[in-house]
Amino acid sequence: MTELKLDRLSVNYGATQALRDFTLTINHAELVALLGPSGCGKTTALKVVAGLLAPSGGGVLFDGVSILPVPAEQRGATMVFQKPLLFPHLTVAENVGFGLKMRRMKKSEIAARVAQALQWVRLEGYERRKPHELSGGQEQRVTLARALVTEPRVLLLDEPFSALDENLRGEMRLLVRELQQRLRITTLFVTHDQREALAVADRIALLLDGRIEQSGEPRELLLNPRSARAAHFFGWKLLAGERNGQTVSTAAGDLKLPHAGEAGQCYVAFRPENVRLCACREQCGNLTGRLESLIDYGARWQWRVRLPGGEVLEAEQASMPDACHPRAGDEISLFLPENAVRCFASSSLA
8 A cells, every 4th residue: 555645746838837736645545536627637647646747846755755766667656548548459368467468477477367357347258358349348447457457556547437428437436446445556536527536536636727726525525615616616606795794795685604704805605406496475585586497396396597697596496385386587586594605705716
């Protein structure tokens, strides 16, 4: 088991700064999902760890020792890419054992370790097949087996399931999580898919514009974002407003906050599912808007409301009073409890 530390990494592509002051520690046998939108620097970070790219500054340490001077093939960091990248002329067994063959291991040992790796990924009996005889999911299983058979210190996964359909992606997520926990491999998993990160990770590190915006357990990032940018990424709705003590005035109405704070321009943030559509003209709400749609699914109601500032809220709620039948176009009232509201300085969205 290995501790991986990325210490104030910087990477430049010409005038473009791909990573800046990037710092992240992955503990022994921990699986951390590096989550962020396309172009934020996720794959760049993996390439630095794998030795495929030299950083402009900062360090990469395995168990406190810098591995930057160590050649890529000697680092013990194995990378699984988005595409399988199998040798088309080799069998499954030959593909899995290729790295071991390059290490000049005995044929008997290679055969035993390849058999074990194929058992891990549930591909027993596929040893003699060629890549063109496999499905996309099977190809990626072979790639995973090839990575694991070398017993890496650190496993690097670069959106390895992005080309698979949703059912296969779900299966592969479960498989990776199962193997990572069984083999106790320190793993950095890159993805832009929030659901994928939530499904596999012990901890999530949100990467925006080359820097870690926030890291922590999945539930912490979902429910307690530390900045307006993190909140926006995780699906919170942001409204610009003016704070005065414990109240923020927005175009849609005044919202109470759990605590008083510094006066000035800010953003209030909340999750749409915490908003309740009030019945008809019931004045229970602290926000107003125009109803664009209301769909009765029997056990739940799904609604869509446009606020005065142009923001759109979509959510569901369990019930609606029988006497109330609001229609599209009606002005309606919405209720948002103060304990569901966060407030961020305007500068935190820059």
